[in-house]
Amino acid sequence: MPEFCVEGVLPDKRQVAASFSRAAETYDAVAELQRAVGEGLLARLSDDFVPQRWVDLGCGTGYFSRALGRRFPDSEGIAVDIAEGMLRHAGALGGARHFVGGDAECLPLRDASCDLIFSSLAIQWCANLPAVLAEASRVLRPGGVLAFSSLCIGTLGELRESWQAVDGFVHVNRFRPFDEYQHRCDESGLEVLELSTEDRVLHFPDLRSLTHELKALGAHNLNPGRPGGLTGRERVRALIAAYERFRQPEGLPATYRVVNAILRKSS
Numbered sequence: 531m532p533e534f535c536v537e538g539v540l541p542d543k544r545q546v547a548a549s550f551s552r553a554a555e556t557y558d559a560v561a562e563l564q565r566a567v568g569e570g571l572l573a574r575l576s577d578d579f580v581p582q583r584w585v586d587l588g589c590g591t592g593y594f595s596r597a598l599g600r601r602f603p604d605s606e607g608i609a610v611d612i613a614e615g616m617l618r619h620a621g622a623l624g625g626a627r628h629f630v631g632g633d634a635e636c637l638p639l640r641d642a643s644c645d646l647i648f649s650s651l652a653i654q655w656c657a658n659l660p661a662v663l664a665e666a667s668r669v670l671r672p673g674g675v676l677a678f679s680s681l682c683i684g685t686l687g688e689l690r691e692s693w694q695a696v697d698g699f700v701h702v703n704r705f706r707p708f709d710e711y712q713h714r715c716d717e718s719g720l721e722v723l724e725l726s727t728e729d730r731v732l733h734f735p736d737l738r739s740l741t742h743e744l745k746a747l748g749a750h751n752l753n754p755g756r757p758g759g760l761t762g763r764e765r766v767r768a769l770i771a772a773y774e775r776f777r778q779p780e781g782l783p784a785t786y787r788v789v790n791a792i793l794r795k796s797s
Contacts, residue, residue, distance in 0.1 A: 563732055567788055568594045568650035571679045572601070574724065574792055579675065581605050581645030587634055587678075588612075588652020592620025598648060599625040608644070610637070635661040639669045649678040651788075654705055663718035663793075670795040676720060677792050682708040682727065684787030689740070692772035696765050711789050720793035728788050733781035737770050740784055 572594065582605055586595040589609035599607050607626035611617050612633050621629040632638040634649070635658050647666050656662050666676040682705050690702040708727055715722050734740040776783055 563730060563786060564590075564651050565593060567679050567730065567786075568597070571648070571650050571677055571790060572597060574790065575646075575675070575677060579646075581674070583608065583644045584646040584648060585610055585639065585644050585669070586626060587637075587647050587649035588655075589620050589626070589629075590616050590652070592616075592623050592625050592629075594648065594650055595620060596623065596625030605645075608639070610634075610639075635665060637665045637669055641668050642671045644669050645671055645674045647674070647676045647678075649676075651679055651681065653678050654681040659706065659710070659714045660717070663714060663720065666793075667718060667720055667795060672795055672797045674795045675792065676794075678789075679791070680711070680789040681705045682711060682787050682789050684727075684729070684785065687785055687787075688773065688776045688783055692769055692776070695772040696768045705787075708787075708789060711791070715791060715793060718793065720795055722791070722793055724790065724792040726790050728790065730786045730788055732784045732786070733778065734784060735781050737773050737782065740782065 580602060584598055584602060584605055584607050586592070586598055586607065586609045589595050589611045590613075592609055595607060595609040598605075606628075608628045608630060609617070609620055609626035610630050610632045611620070612631065614631060617629050617631060620626075630638055634653065634656050647670060653659070653662055663676075670676065685705050686702050693699070693702060712725060715725055734743070773782060
């Protein structure tokens with residue numbers, strides 16, 4: 531049996547969970563960037579590191595639960611996500627031994643019970659980064675590794691700047707600055723083996739293609755202060771005109787500023 535404790539999902543996470551649950555069936559079809567980022571994170575793990583038990587934190591559709599299962603076939607895998615719809619989708623495809631509903635800020639796992647916590651593009655949705663790092667430290671065994679990728683300020687900057695030219699509402703998800711990741715990781719008590727950023731740029735033929743992908747991913751605007759109701763046609767036309775200023779030969783760019791981190795618990 532897995533070493534689980536009482537599960538706790540905070541009420542203020544319900545909107546995030548519901549959004550990603552709705553996107554479970556459409557996510558993989560548009561998740562090229564998410565796969566590339568996670569594969570890059572997986573490649574950062576040392577070849578000689580073989581965990582007895584691993585956790586895919588924020589497993590989503592389970593793409594990386596299956597990848598971790600292939601890489602560590604003799605290890606016990608636990609896939610954790612706050613979105614029930616994602617867990618159902620992932621569980622049907624396998625990869626991990628256990629699929630568990632849980633919150634990264636209050637993990638339903640026992641102290642010192644795991645050797646690897648792998649989390650790709652999930653932590654940016656957690657408001658309390660110190661709590662996430664503290665929970666990872668609690669759950670990891672001595673010598674265990676937290677490997678995560680996340681997003682920081684600079685992500686979707688073209689879309690944010692284009693909306694700023696139209697109105698004052700919050701239309702683009704907010705992300706924490708990279709220096710906050712640095713500060714919080716330094717404070718965590720975990721040894722920082724790597725902490726870096728990289729820009730990954732996608733290109734779209736038009737604005738509708740970009741916004742359709744964000745919706746299919748479940749990553750459309752979830753911020754407080756976002757406008758309610760339908761966006762007026764005039765504002766949409768103004769947004770399109772503003773975004774066209776960024777057009778490149780490949781199309782309209784959408785920049786994702788990715789944080790990559792490898793942290794280790796002292797032996």
